[in-house]
Amino acid sequence: MGSNGNHSLSVVLQRVEDASKVVFTGVYGPSLRVEKRRFWEELNVVRDRWVFPWCIGGDFNEIRFVGERSGCRRTTRNMVAFDDFIANHELVDLPLSGARFTWNRGESQSRIDRFLICPGWSNLVPDVYQRSLIHSVSDHCPILLDPRLQSWGRPPFRFEIAWLQAPRMEERLGEWWSFIKSKGPSDVVIGRKLRFVKKKLREWVKEKRAFDQNRLRWLESRIGEINFLEGEGNGNSNLREELGRIKAEHNGILLHEEISWRQKSRVKWLKEGIRTRHIFMPWLVLGGGKLYSSDGSLRPTPEELVFKRLDEDQCRVLEKPFEEEEIEKGVFSLGRDKAPGPDGFCLAFFKHVGHM
Incomplete structure (x- = not known):
């Protein structure tokens, strides 16, 4: 409303x-x-x-x-x-x-x-x-x-796509993923690797956020100082050039935060494409009469319908075990920010690891 x-x-x-x-x-x-x-x-x-x-x-x-x-x-x-x-x-x-x-x-x-x-x-x-x-x-x-809302504790882990843009992140993920060398069923090994990577990511994120916050405070303080000097009429070309560089760095840090919040809110910006909305039209009225509506005739019952059947070769294809190539193709065809499971890792992480 x-x-x-x-x-x-x-x-x-x-x-x-x-x-x-x-x-x-x-x-x-x-x-x-x-x-x-x-x-x-x-x-x-x-x-x-x-x-x-x-x-x-x-x-x-x-x-x-x-x-x-x-x-x-x-x-x-x-x-x-x-x-x-x-x-x-x-x-x-x-x-x-x-x-x-x-x-x-x-x-x-x-x-x-x-x-x-x-x-x-x-x-x-x-x-x-x-x-x-x-x-x-x-x-x-x-x-x-x-509103000075209270904190409800540490949020659950969610892998953020913005982390992939950090310097040396590909190298870090490769080192962490390869660090665990255990034997056993594939799902057990992958689970151990994911838990280790999650632990290292939490440590890295904590350090990065502390650095970014300190850097933002310094940048904002310096922007405020230069704006004050210019407001007092004490500006010059060197200060304006410095202000441009500082604002660019400040905007870059904020852009990473924007990507993070966009993923959390599941918002798709226009530049990433618009999902088509399908409209259902039950009928069309023209000249006082309804078009494309039911004419009242009886419809066939399921017993009267003849359905196509799969032959034996087609059934065998459907019952075949999944191949690694099929799984890889299915995973890599999905959106990067899709399907965060209980472990908190979205498809962007698995796609990245898959290319390493």
């Missing part, structure tokens, strides 16, 4: 634990002054449609106070209208931690991105706050609405 407007998209969400409902509205405010009045009217209609707790967030393309835009010296009518909208709906503008501004381009800086919540939302999700994240691609700074 939801609605969409010219500048907003709203959805009704239901919590699993208590079936309570909340409304979230994502916005992208207009930049033209003449359209801002219709923007607030659109949001008023959204709020009047539901009585559930409301959270609204996104790019409002407007500031509330003079100090939220560099170089701003006076309060405008649009700023007053934004402030009145928040007051009329008794919304809470959560304090922003991490940065003063959420958008910058050259020397221009503004806080035009934010989350607003009603008191009912904060009752359902207490201790919520918003903080800015470092941006390396967009002019906008990502804003995280953090």
Whole structure:
């Protein structure tokens, strides 16, 4: 359940634990002054449609106070209208931690991105706050609405395709896979190898995540320093070149995280192909009459049907044991992120090991 407007998209969400409902509205405010009045009217209609707790967030393309835009010296009518909208709906503008501004381009800086919540939302999700994240691609700074959820312990093991892009990963997997040299049935040997590889991967992932997090913190700190210097008018060509290199590295680390989350959520991006949706049409109405529908005639019963039968040669082919070549062909024809079993290894791992 939801609605969409010219500048907003709203959805009704239901919590699993208590079936309570909340409304979230994502916005992208207009930049033209003449359209801002219709923007607030659109949001008023959204709020009047539901009585559930409301959270609204996104790019409002407007500031509330003079100090939220560099170089701003006076309060405008649009700023007053934004402030009145928040007051009329008794919304809470959560304090922003991490940065003063959420958008910058050259020397221009503004806080035009934010989350607003009603008191009912904060009752359902207490201790919520918003903080800015470092941006390396967009002019906008990502804003995280953090409910400070508790940790539920270590997640189960899942092999991530993004790991295959790490330097020397092919060499590592080959060493780990060949390290166990045991005899016995194939399934037992493979099971021992998988358990050993899983153990080594857990150790490697722990070290890599610690390194990436430390590296991200340093990159984000340096990006913040350079942005501050440029905002103060102390930028130069060397700093801009350094900023470009740092943002590229920062974006590369985030891209690996994106691949990981994409696999976890089982999302297929458009560039990877679209799965065709089959549409069932029970009948077609034309000129008041139904086409392709049942004509009411009796259908034959199963006893009246004559089915084709397999001959002895065809039966023998079906009953033959699977050959290694057939199994390999079947495995390598499946998607790389498919079929993670209880061991947590997806097809990408087995395909990779199969080529070693």
